[in-house]
Amino acid sequence: MTEAPHIPVMLPEVLAALRPADGGVYVDGTLGAGGYTRGILDAAKTCRVIGVDRDQTAHDIAANWGGGYLDRLTLVKNSFGNLQSILSGLECDRVDGIVLDLGVSSMQFDDGERGFSFRFDAPLDMRMDSGSGQTAADIVNTMAEESLANLIYLYGEERKSRHIASAIVRARSVAKIDTTKKLAEIIRSVVRVSPRDKIDPSTRTFQALRIAVNDELGELEAVLSAAEKVLKPGGRLVIVTFHSLEDRIVKNFLQDRARPAPSPSRHLPIAIDVPQNRLSFSLVTKKPVLPSESELKINPRSRSAKLRAAIRLGDPV
Numbered sequence: 001m002t003e004a005p006h007i008p009v010m011l012p013e014v015l016a017a018l019r020p021a022d023g024g025v026y027v028d029g030t031l032g033a034g035g036y037t038r039g040i041l042d043a044a045k046t047c048r049v050i051g052v053d054r055d056q057t058a059h060d061i062a063a064n065w066g067g068g069y070l071d072r073l074t075l076v077k078n079s080f081g082n083l084q085s086i087l088s089g090l091e092c093d094r095v096d097g098i099v100l101d102l103g104v105s106s107m108q109f110d111d112g113e114r115g116f117s118f119r120f121d122a123p124l125d126m127r128m129d130s131g132s133g134q135t136a137a138d139i140v141n142t143m144a145e146e147s148l149a150n151l152i153y154l155y156g157e158e159r160k161s162r163h164i165a166s167a168i169v170r171a172r173s174v175a176k177i178d179t180t181k182k183l184a185e186i187i188r189s190v191v192r193v194s195p196r197d198k199i200d201p202s203t204r205t206f207q208a209l210r211i212a213v214n215d216e217l218g219e220l221e222a223v224l225s226a227a228e229k230v231l232k233p234g235g236r237l238v239i240v241t242f243h244s245l246e247d248r249i250v251k252n253f254l255q256d257r258a259r260p261a262p263s264p265s266r267h268l269p270i271a272i273d274v275p276q277n278r279l280s281f282s283l284v285t286k287k288p289v290l291p292s293e294s295e296l297k298i299n300p301r302s303r304s305a306k307l308r309a310a311i312r313l314g315d316p317v
């Protein structure tokens with residue numbers, strides 16, 4: 001893989017929201033190059049971190065730096081959506097904090113072999129865990145046209161989704177679409193670059209496929225529900241998102257859990273099902289925290305990052 005300098009996004013803000021403490025146990029669900037994990041381990045000298053990533057590359061990189069932390073670091077190759085079973089496998093029921101830095105890492109994105117980016121010609125793969133699941137090529141070559149259009153519209157927020165899906169179906173009837181270059185050319189044949197929209201016409205479709213291949217939104221929903229169960233009272237959840245679909249899921253979940261359900265009205269007939277009181281978090285951030293001007297200058301990739309954080313309350317779920 002190509003070497004790209006890795007700069008963890010909003011690390012000081014993440015640590016300020018997580019507040020790692022001595023003796024605490026923290027989960028970094030998105031180990032990546034280890035920027036957050038190392039930040040946590042260095043911030044509290046006797047805390048432990050469970051670093052999870054489903055990409056073997058993250059674990060290969062950790063082999064270079066993890067030795068310095070000995071038994072304070074536990075590495076797990078798995079998906080963070082399986083957080084509860086990961087923790088029970090480690091005989092650790094409850095944790096003091098969970099941090100997530102969603103999406104792909106700059107290392108994955110800049111690796112010309114992985115197929116995440118149209119900037120490199122590569123097999124159309126896009127799997128974070130290259131050992132399992134369907135690839136982006138499987139999706140574009142087999143999915144029904146209408147489902148493909150819906151996927152590109154919903155996950156890519158692409159208004160030209162129907163044109164793109166129809167061009168893909170036409171092209172695949174001639175030859176399999178198996179590389180990033182072929183797919184990008186098909187998309188460019190139907191979507192023109194608008195002068196107002198500086199991004200490449202393929203950007204939104206590639207994002208949509210990546211989200212689908214890795215079930216990114218399903219993973220996020222699963223980890224939010226697991227976090228509610230495994231965080232100790234007072235434990236902190238800190239999440240950095242990179243696009244509006246993810247941020248909306250995190251925002252809605254936390255706002256829902258931080259708002260007491262309305263008390264049953266005296267005027268409601270008994271039979272009406274009153275929502276359960278799910279008050280399980282209090283918000284640390286009412287509005288998302290954004291990267292500072294100085295971070296934007298040194299790391300332009302942080303520009304769409306949004307950090308949200310909450311504290312687990314004591315009530316059982």
Ligand SMILES: C[S@@+](CC[C@H](N)C(=O)[O-])C[C@H]1O[C@@H](n2cnc3c(N)ncnc32)[C@H](O)[C@@H]1O
Pocket residue numbers: 006007008009029030031032033034035036037052053054055058078079080081101102103104105106128219
């Ligand atoms: C943006 S990077 C994290 C970078 C990290 N915070 C750092 O400072 O180096 C995201 C990482 O999360 C991993 N990842 C994304 N979704 C995952 C999931 N559902 N389960 C486990 N790992 C996941 C990716 O493989 C990638 O390595």
